[in-house]
Amino acid sequence: MAVPRIHFSESLKALNQEILKMGTLVEEAIGKSISCLIDQDIELAKKIVDDDEAINQKEIDIEDRCTILIATEQPVASDLRHIITALKIVTQLERMGDHAVHIAKAAIRLSEEVYMKPLIDIPKMSEIVIKMIHDVLTAFINSDADLAIETAKMDASLDKLHHDVMTEIWGYLKADSRYVKQSTSFLFISRFLERLGDHVTNISEWIVYSNTGRHVELNRIGYYSEESDAEGNDSHS
Amino acid sequence: MDYKLQVQDLNVFYGAMHALKSISLNIESKRVTALIGPSGCGKSTFLRALNRMNDIIEGVVTTGTILYDGKNVYNGYDEIELRRRVGMVFQKPNPFPMTVYDNVAYGPRIHGVKRRREIDEIVERSLRAAALWDEIKDRLNKPALGISGGQQQRLCIARVLAVEPDVVLMDEPTSALDPISTARIEDLIYEMKNRYTIVIVTHNMQQAGRISDHTAFFLDGVVEETGSTQQIFFKPTNPRTEAYISGKFG
Ligand SMILES: Nc1ncnc2c1ncn2[C@@H]1O[C@H](COP(=O)(O)OP(=O)(O)O)[C@@H](O)[C@H]1O
Numbered sequence: 106m107a108v109p110r111i112h113f114s115e116s117l118k119a120l121n122q123e124i125l126k127m128g129t130l131v132e133e134a135i136g137k138s139i140s141c142l143i144d145q146d147i148e149l150a151k152k153i154v155d156d157d158e159a160i161n162q163k164e165i166d167i168e169d170r171c172t173i174l175i176a177t178e179q180p181v182a183s184d185l186r187h188i189i190t191a192l193k194i195v196t197q198l199e200r201m202g203d204h205a206v207h208i209a210k211a212a213i214r215l216s217e218e219v220y221m222k223p224l225i226d227i228p229k230m231s232e233i234v235i236k237m238i239h240d241v242l243t244a245f246i247n248s249d250a251d252l253a254i255e256t257a258k259m260d261a262s263l264d265k266l267h268h269d270v271m272t273e274i275w276g277y278l279k280a281d282s283r284y285v286k287q288s289t290s291f292l293f294i295s296r297f298l299e300r301l302g303d304h305v306t307n308i309s310e311w312i313v314y315s316n317t318g319r320h321v322e323l324n325r326i327g328y329y330s331e332e333s334d335a336e337g338n339d340s341h342s
Numbered sequence: 343m344d345y346k347l348q349v350q351d352l353n354v355f356y357g358a359m360h361a362l363k364s365i366s367l368n369i370e371s372k373r374v375t376a377l378i379g380p381s382g383c384g385k386s387t388f389l390r391a392l393n394r395m396n397d398i399i400e401g402v403v404t405t406g407t408i409l410y411d412g413k414n415v416y417n418g419y420d421e422i423e424l425r426r427r428v429g430m431v432f433q434k435p436n437p438f439p440m441t442v443y444d445n446v447a448y449g450p451r452i453h454g455v456k457r458r459r460e461i462d463e464i465v466e467r468s469l470r471a472a473a474l475w476d477e478i479k480d481r482l483n484k485p486a487l488g489i490s491g492g493q494q495q496r497l498c499i500a501r502v503l504a505v506e507p508d509v510v511l512m513d514e515p516t517s518a519l520d521p522i523s524t525a526r527i528e529d530l531i532y533e534m535k536n537r538y539t540i541v542i543v544t545h546n547m548q549q550a551g552r553i554s555d556h557t558a559f560f561l562d563g564v565v566e567e568t569g570s571t572q573q574i575f576f577k578p579t580n581p582r583t584e585a586y587i588s589g590k591f592g
């Protein structure tokens with residue numbers, strides 16, 4: 106079947122590309138924020154803070170693009186759901202960029218400190234987050250609800266690592282009060298990484314909505330055991 | 343649910359041409375049902391089947407049943423009475439070459455209303471119901487062909503309403519009208535649905551979305567999908583419906 110509305114489908118492709126670009130900026134910002142934390146690199150940290158402006162601007166540009174598409178193309182059904190999803194995704198990505206900034210600022214505060222221990226779990230968490238962002242963007246571009254659901258499942262390992270970091274830091278706090286400043290910073294950083302996983306999960310939920318028209322909760326406890334009921338009949342339609 | 347019309351296994355042939363293929367579709371009372379689909383898929387044929395207007399066309403064969411208030415219109419139903427109750431508005435406004443007043447009075451007179459006072463009342467009531475009275479009350483004795491296209495279409499609606507139908511069929515009633523006249527007709531349809539069952543054919547997807555409660559998608563003489571208009575425009579189940587309403591074919 107020949108597909109008319111070439112201009113509209115080109116515009117949708119361009120919209121996807123913009124979201125991919127924004128997502129890549131966020132992914133890089135998070136990766137760099139953890140690098141500068143590890144390397145205690147103030148210059149890189151400051152650059153992350155400055156570069157966040159570009160992410161904020163991308164959000165506005167993409168929102169405007171979506172508004173114009175709705176106004177001029179009157180999308181319906183899956184096209185409409187895709188555009189609504191795009192709007193929701195950029196809100197999440199923008200907040201994720203802010204978390205990279207928070208981590209970078211913590212790195213600046215910690216740049217003169219001798220760390221109480223080598224960083225192990227925090228880099229692990231950032232690797233998971235980056236993989237999740239990468240996969241969720243792929244799921245969005247390919248309209249792949251299954252991949253979105255799989256991606257959201259990775260959030261559980263972030264929650265576990267965050268829990269481990271907290272337990273460990275509480276141990277340090279009890280043992281030695283000199284590390285209060287570091288400990289609270291690392292707690293926050295771990296918490297930011299854990300929140301990043303929640304944002305990716307939200308994006309996954311919107312991708313499922315885009316594909317199926319249904320609102321799902323992917324981070325609710327017990328969801329995975331109900332999975333066969335919850336998605337069974339619609340996610341492939 | 344309260345169905346005004348129940349169509350069961352309807353087939354219509356123009357000679358050897360099988361235009362409607364085993365259509366089953368229920369039309370809910372006092373709701374607007376939109377029929378959508380590419381040209382030539384059988385929407386007008388379906389509309390004309392509902393009040394047996396196809397019977398007038400040479401060589402048409404119709405099979406199946408259409409229950410109107412539970413009675414089969416293809417089984418001994420009085421056609422004239424059926425067409426009074428199930429009125430029709432066409433794509434191009436087609437007022438008779440007579441005055442505005444006489445256009446509206448035409449139907450009631452044919453159906454035996456004689457007293458001038460009564461006819462006056464019917465004319466005013468129908469023109470009001472068609473949202474035309476205020477614009478036209480000083481021009482009732484002017485030729486109907488002299489008023490604007492949008493006014494002519496509302497006059498045609500008034501003409502249908504004058505004989506007190508309870509179903510109004512509309513075949514692309516706004517496709518010859520400008521946006522303002524179209525909006526007036528849409529407002530009118532919205533008001534009319536308190537009292538009438540409306541079936542409308544439209545090629546304007548946004549219009550179907552705006553004014554209808556139910557939508558049926560026709561393709562090649564078959565109903566591909568039917569459902570609430572919200573469902574059809576949000577998440578159709580049939581990929582062909584999706585492609586059509588998204589403007590990707592047709
Ligand atoms: N009077 C007629 N004689 C022969 N074929 C007709 C006649 N009216 C319609 N058709 C054919 O029947 C099919 C359905 O037509 P129609 O109901 O007018 O479709 P639509 O209203 O969806 O455009 C078309 O293929 C059309 O050519």
Ligand SMILES: [Mg+2]
Nearest residue numbers: 385386387513
């Ligand atoms: Mg037609």
